[in-house]
Amino acid sequence: MTLGSVPPKFKVSIDRDQCMDCGRCIENCSYGVYRREGDKILIESRKCTACLRCVAMCPRDAITLTEKPVDYRSHPVWTREAREDIINQARSGKIILSGMGNARDLPIIYDRLLLDACQVTNPSIDPLREPMELRTYIGKKPSKLNFRKTESGDVELETKLAPNLKLDTPIMIGHMSFGAISLNSQLSMAKAVAETGTFMGTGEGGLHKALYPYQDHMIVQVASGRFGVNIDYLERGAAIEIKIGQGAKPGIGGHLPGEKVNEEVSKTRMIPLGSDAISPAPHHDIYSIEDLVQLIRSLKEATEWKKPVFVKIAAVHNVAPIAAGIARSSADAVVIDGFRGGTGAAPKVFRDHVGIPIEAAIASVDQKLRDQGVRNEISIIASGGIRNSADLAKSIALGADAVYVGTAALVALGCRVCGNCYRNLCPWGIATQRPDLVSRIDPEAGAAQVSNLIHGWTLELSELMGAAGINSIESLRGNRDRLRGYMLDEGMLKILDVLPAGA
Amino acid sequence: MKTVRIDAKGMHYTPLNQKIRAAVAEGAEEIVLDNVLGQRFIGDGLRGNVRIIINGVPGGDLGMFMSGPTCIIKGNAEHAPGNTMDSGMLVIHGSAGDAVAHGMRGGKVFIKNNIGYRGGIHMKQYEVEARPILVIGGTAHSFLGEYMAGGLVLVLGIGKEKTMTDRGIGSGIHGGEIIIRGEVDDYLLGVGAKKFEFTEADLERIAPTIKSFCEQFGYDPAEFLDTNYTRIGPASSRPFASKYVWE
Numbered sequence: 062m063t064l065g066s067v068p069p070k071f072k073v074s075i076d077r078d079q080c081m082d083c084g085r086c087i088e089n090c091s092y093g094v095y096r097r098e099g100d101k102i103l104i105e106s107r108k109c110t111a112c113l114r115c116v117a118m119c120p121r122d123a124i125t126l127t128e129k130p131v132d133y134r135s136h137p138v139w140t141r142e143a144r145e146d147i148i149n150q151a152r153s154g155k156i157i158l159s160g161m162g163n164a165r166d167l168p169i170i171y172d173r174l175l176l177d178a179c180q181v182t183n184p185s186i187d188p189l190r191e192p193m194e195l196r197t198y199i200g201k202k203p204s205k206l207n208f209r210k211t212e213s214g215d216v217e218l219e220t221k222l223a224p225n226l227k228l229d230t231p232i233m234i235g236h237m238s239f240g241a242i243s244l245n246s247q248l249s250m251a252k253a254v255a256e257t258g259t260f261m262g263t264g265e266g267g268l269h270k271a272l273y274p275y276q277d278h279m280i281v282q283v284a285s286g287r288f289g290v291n292i293d294y295l296e297r298g299a300a301i302e303i304k305i306g307q308g309a310k311p312g313i314g315g316h317l318p319g320e321k322v323n324e325e326v327s328k329t330r331m332i333p334l335g336s337d338a339i340s341p342a343p344h345h346d347i348y349s350i351e352d353l354v355q356l357i358r359s360l361k362e363a364t365e366w367k368k369p370v371f372v373k374i375a376a377v378h379n380v381a382p383i384a385a386g387i388a389r390s391s392a393d394a395v396v397i398d399g400f401r402g403g404t405g406a407a408p409k410v411f412r413d414h415v416g417i418p419i420e421a422a423i424a425s426v427d428q429k430l431r432d433q434g435v436r437n438e439i440s441i442i443a444s445g446g447i448r449n450s451a452d453l454a455k456s457i458a459l460g461a462d463a464v465y466v467g468t469a470a471l472v473a474l475g476c477r478v479c480g481n482c483y484r485n486l487c488p489w490g491i492a493t494q495r496p497d498l499v500s501r502i503d504p505e506a507g508a509a510q511v512s513n514l515i516h517g518w519t520l521e522l523s524e525l526m527g528a529a530g531i532n533s534i535e536s537l538r539g540n541r542d543r544l545r546g547y548m549l550d551e552g553m554l555k556i557l558d559v560l561p562a563g564a
Numbered sequence: 565m566k567t568v569r570i571d572a573k574g575m576h577y578t579p580l581n582q583k584i585r586a587a588v589a590e591g592a593e594e595i596v597l598d599n600v601l602g603q604r605f606i607g608d609g610l611r612g613n614v615r616i617i618i619n620g621v622p623g624g625d626l627g628m629f630m631s632g633p634t635c636i637i638k639g640n641a642e643h644a645p646g647n648t649m650d651s652g653m654l655v656i657h658g659s660a661g662d663a664v665a666h667g668m669r670g671g672k673v674f675i676k677n678n679i680g681y682r683g684g685i686h687m688k689q690y691e692v693e694a695r696p697i698l699v700i701g702g703t704a705h706s707f708l709g710e711y712m713a714g715g716l717v718l719v720l721g722i723g724k725e726k727t728m729t730d731r732g733i734g735s736g737i738h739g740g741e742i743i744i745r746g747e748v749d750d751y752l753l754g755v756g757a758k759k760f761e762f763t764e765a766d767l768e769r770i771a772p773t774i775k776s777f778c779e780q781f782g783y784d785p786a787e788f789l790d791t792n793y794t795r796i797g798p799a800s801s802r803p804f805a806s807k808y809v810w811e
Binding site: 149150152153155156157158159160285286287290291292293295296316318319327328331332333335336337339341345346352355358359362363364365366406408409480481483484 | 714
């Protein structure tokens with residue numbers, strides 16, 4: 062091997078004075094960093110992914126982890142990553158696979174948007190005393206309401222309303238399939254959304270029986286592989302989502318490797334044990350916007366027009382006209398997934414280079430729909446890199462109705478964003494099907510953590526709204542006057558329709 | 565047998581399907597639809613064992629997500645009959661459009677004549693009880709059985725000198741089988757598809773399907789019960805396993 066080895070990414074060391082030799086690090090590390098030889102715990106740093114499971118489980122804080130212990134000669138163009146990717150491909154001749162979301166150090170627009178607050182001229186509202194209306198309805202809204210008077214003199218609504226999802230807080234959990242993640246992860250999140258009055262997506266992995274008790278809080282996904290899709294599945298879901306694209310890998314399909322297709326996954330997806338589950342790049346029954354209309358209507362017809370149907374697309378260059386087309390297609394919501402959206406596995410070149418930021422996509426879609434007078438026809442759900450309640454508030458102010466979080470919910474379950482989801486070895490029991498690892502998540506405890514996160518963000522959102530003198534989420538939605546751009550260029554400010562700070 | 569007749573003339577698909585559902589709920593065993601002209605989604609998501617006779621030309625996604633019923637179509641069908649169908653049967657006395665039996669996971673689709681592009685694309689199976697079968701009496705256009713993950717596609721080439729002349733057969737196939745009457749030129753095969761010898765054991769396996777097809781359309785099965793077929797299957801059940809390297 063003329064290329065030799067590349068330097069280890071991390072160096073793990075144990076403070077031997079602190080170490081009590083309990084061996085928890087050995088038990089917890091599924092990557093095989095630690096082993097016992099004689100009376101000593103030996104360390105193989107090269108296997109470390111910085112998942113931090115050992116650090117979290119060490120009772121003595123004896124473990125230290127250093128990133129890039131041996132680095133290359135620094136160079137602004139030929140970064141470590143650029144050099145190592147070449148070495149990797151020179152060895153393999155293959156596509157580099159990566160996990161989680163975009164890992165490039167690109168500016169984050171959310172961080173350059175600032176929220177407003179009231180001072181003197183209009184009073185802020187104290188959410189402790191005043192009710193804050195966070196209830197959000199996802200689905201079509203009528204352009205006007207007609208009423209009629211009954212004989213008894215009462216007023217009755219004449220307009221027929223389309224089915225909507227009722228959210229107690231505008232935070233939903235996005236689609237992560239059983240297969241990509243474990244059943245215990247899904248169960249934890251399902252319990253959490255049921256408790257907090259919101260919804261989560263199934264992903265394209267079917268609906269496991271264990272999730273049936275939470276089906277009224279589940280959005281069932283129909284993607285190009287049609288895994289686990291039958292009439293029973295469609296009827297169980299509170300809503301149906303057609304996945305066209307994903308922010309982490311716009312334009313391509315998905316391959317769940319056969320290693321992750323165990324008996325339960327195979328049963329839920331309705332595919333043979335151990336076979337690759339391949340979702341093609343397009344839906345092969347959708348080659349045009351007319352075909353999309355047909356799929357939406359076929360889903361509505363199958364479920365007797367009782368369920369809202371969402372269409373999820375990746376945020377790409379022409380996202381606004383695409384969303385405008387979707388708004389005319391009988392869909393009830395469009396989900397836009399920005400280029401920072403996460404994934405269990407995606408070609409690195411796609412994860413890091415394809416798509417556009419969610420902030421710009423929300424603003425341009427909302428604007429386009431308003432310009433065309435169809436904003437009421439469709440709700441906007443934003444996702445892809447939403448990290449905290451500020452990102453949530455800014456998304457809504459830019460024009461979203463609600464958000465999907467993915468990575469944030471997984472971090473609430475223990476994920477440390479190491480990005481090795483595709484290896485089936487997740488030591489936190491999330492992105493794995495190995496029973497010993499999956500059992501590390503107790504769905505009750507997991508549910509409490511995820512629902513704590515949703516509660517926390519919801520409280521913060523109420524406080525932010527109150528400070529801005531807003532007592533209803535409706536008044537924050539698309540209210541770009543309550544945002545200011547900081548260090549954003551003129552072109553971006555124009556797209557976002559936001560004034561610069563100070564203006 | 566309890567038969568219900570519905571005149572579909574000028575009717576939108578939603579009220580038509582509502583009438584069909586209502587008839588099934590009231591215990592109809594056979595439903596005859598007259599004057600069908602382009603109504604989509606007939607039998608969409610329908611359950612039960614009802615037999616539906618369709619007089620006319622139904623629109624796209626006939627029998628989509630259907631679970632159980634049998635539809636006999638006295639005419640041609642449009643785009644994607646049997647799309648994501650679960651179980652039951654479609655018998656089409658004519659030809660059909662593109663994406664026939666797309667993502668189908670069970671049941672049978674029999675087409676008397678020809679189909680368009682992408683027939684049987686991404687059909688899949690789970691164990692023995694859910695194994696979809698698509699039989700085409702005539703021929704099919706390109707990408708037949710593309711991405712196929714399970715089930716059986718059988719093309720009989722009745723009245724054709726060569727059964728298949730379009731390319732891309734079984735590209736990306738990773739499960740199931742495509743059986744084609746007579747020889748198939750190598751250049752017609754898609755990436756990942758491979759020809760296998762068609763044996764007596766294979767004939768024994770597909771004979772019930774051939775007989776059932778012939779019974780529907782009044783052909784003599786004896787004409788088709790020999791080993792003059794080409795069997796096409798996946799070169800690997802993990803076509804993408806060697807495409808990627810870890811970061």
